[in-house]
Amino acid sequence: xxxxTKPVPHPNAVSRPFWDAARKHELILQRCAGxxxxxxxxxxxxxxxxxxxxxxxxxxxxGTVYSYxxxxxxxTKAFADKPYVLAIIELExxxxxxxxxxxxxxxxxxxxxxxxxxxxxxxxxxxxxFKPA
Amino acid sequence: xxxxxKAAAIGIGELKPFRDPGDATAFGLMADVxxxxxxxxxxxxxxxxxxxxxxxxxxxxxxxxxxxxxxxxIRPKMFDVVDIGGASGAGMFWxxxxxxxxxxxxxxxCLAADTTLANPNFPDFSPxxxxxxxxxxPYGNTLPNCGYALIARRHMYEYGTxxxxxxxIAVDQRRNANHNPDARFYDRPLTIEEVMKSPVICDPLHxxxxxxxxxxxxxxxxxxxxxxxxxxHPPVWLLGAGEATDHSSIAFAPSxxxxxxxxxxxxxxxxxxxxxxxxxxxxxxxxxxxTVLVTIEDAGFCKKGQGGPFVAEHDLTYAGDFPCNTxxxxxxxxxxxxxxxxxxxTEGIRQLMGRGGERQVKDAKLAYVNGNGGIMAEQCGLVLxxxx
Numbered sequence: 001x002x003x004x005t006k007p008v009p010h011p012n013a014v015s016r017p018f019w020d021a022a023r024k025h026e027l028i029l030q031r032c033a034g035x036x037x038x039x040x041x042x043x044x045x046x047x048x049x050x051x052x053x054x055x056x057x058x059x060x061x062x063g064t065v066y067s068y069x070x071x072x073x074x075x076t077k078a079f080a081d082k083p084y085v086l087a088i089i090e091l092e093x094x095x096x097x098x099x100x101x102x103x104x105x106x107x108x109x110x111x112x113x114x115x116x117x118x119x120x121x122x123x124x125x126x127x128x129x130f131k132p133a
Numbered sequence: 134x135x136x137x138x139k140a141a142a143i144g145i146g147e148l149k150p151f152r153d154p155g156d157a158t159a160f161g162l163m164a165d166v167x168x169x170x171x172x173x174x175x176x177x178x179x180x181x182x183x184x185x186x187x188x189x190x191x192x193x194x195x196x197x198x199x200x201x202x203x204x205x206x207i208r209p210k211m212f213d214v215v216d217i218g219g220a221s222g223a224g225m226f227w228x229x230x231x232x233x234x235x236x237x238x239x240x241x242x243c244l245a246a247d248t249t250l251a252n253p254n255f256p257d258f259s260p261x262x263x264x265x266x267x268x269x270x271p272y273g274n275t276l277p278n279c280g281y282a283l284i285a286r287r288h289m290y291e292y293g294t295x296x297x298x299x300x301x302i303a304v305d306q307r308r309n310a311n312h313n314p315d316a317r318f319y320d321r322p323l324t325i326e327e328v329m330k331s332p333v334i335c336d337p338l339h340x341x342x343x344x345x346x347x348x349x350x351x352x353x354x355x356x357x358x359x360x361x362x363x364x365x366h367p368p369v370w371l372l373g374a375g376e377a378t379d380h381s382s383i384a385f386a387p388s389x390x391x392x393x394x395x396x397x398x399x400x401x402x403x404x405x406x407x408x409x410x411x412x413x414x415x416x417x418x419x420x421x422x423x424t425v426l427v428t429i430e431d432a433g434f435c436k437k438g439q440g441g442p443f444v445a446e447h448d449l450t451y452a453g454d455f456p457c458n459t460x461x462x463x464x465x466x467x468x469x470x471x472x473x474x475x476x477x478x479t480e481g482i483r484q485l486m487g488r489g490g491e492r493q494v495k496d497a498k499l500a501y502v503n504g505n506g507g508i509m510a511e512q513c514g515l516v517l518x519x520x521x
Binding site: 006007008009010011015041066067068069070071072073074075076079084086087088096097098099100105110111125127129 | 264266267268269270271272273274275276278279282283284286287290332333334335336337338382383384385389
């Protein structure tokens, strides 16, 4: 047992490639073969053109902090142990993701460049987080 | 096609929000507010032939409308759940009007009630859909506090909005609550300094910029013009309604600072034919201070990005030049779980009926109500009128 008590994702057939790649420390997202849109979270069809021709593509892992909050207090027990930086990351490819920035609370800034950092929270689960570039 | 003037609110019922649920149940509170609103409307219970309701956090489930109808003891010809979060109350108003205008029914009871008590029958209930459990919750995006903090931070970054400006909203609304005996914080004044000194919960949001979870509920009756003619109180007419959504999880909103309030408000004002400058009071959903600021901007009461200076320069109290959330808003009135958003609708109706008591806005004829669900995700704007 890893002792990790925070909630973990439970992948389904559509999302499993994303989480499997994360375990291998690779960031891949779907790209629509119909309209070229990058898609996150994983879907069965493109939300722009509704095509089901979606291909998994590696991403650069580079992005910027679109916005952030330092969560000092939360009633959610699993996250209440210490403050953490919750952020929306805008990837170079134009897609936004909710994630964490692994940085001291007083160091995070809107617009700051970040790069992907894989967090192996359990033997089965790797979360896609970010650190200052 | 328009709903302008097709139906009116003729009765309201609302509980004073309270902290400790005690023996209260959500269904019990629903029956309380149903009884209050029906009595207030002057109708007999058997005349209520429509029901719109919301699922209480404390007692979730499906097949809800029939369960509520059974509990309250009515047999409606139209019944449904409106599941657009804090916009549900506003959303019910126009849905009721549409059903009335379509000839399906003629007097619709719109209600919600909730408690803060975790129901032992549903220990693991979470309002999140599975996508949020997979892609948001593992990173600690667990509550609305986080989402609105992300919005506030981005608004500060783009427009230079300050915490003091946001605090002013909480303070002016508290002054309204200090004139509303039914507000939870009726007897507690608040200053900008106190807001700024309250603990930071999710940076940049302070404790006193965040709603306090409460138990309570509210209801209103929407009726046809024929029925409205014989109502006890002055009918409050629906002049315009608009609704919009552009995301569910805030990470996927087109913009963090420009919300779907804009298309919803534009549609509502267009239907109403009313000019924004003629609005006597606004009643915008206020789970957080930033919610009010973004709503004032996107509903078109000031320029985009100027919400900070706007709230600093205007008096948002009932006696001021821009009356806003005259009941105190949920920030000072209390947020009764899923029923919280109803208080903005009932206060709009109450003020236009001339029943605002010591917080009555003088000669109030036109109100703008905004319902907001999720993390600025679901928006519903209403323009309401009392005819002279």
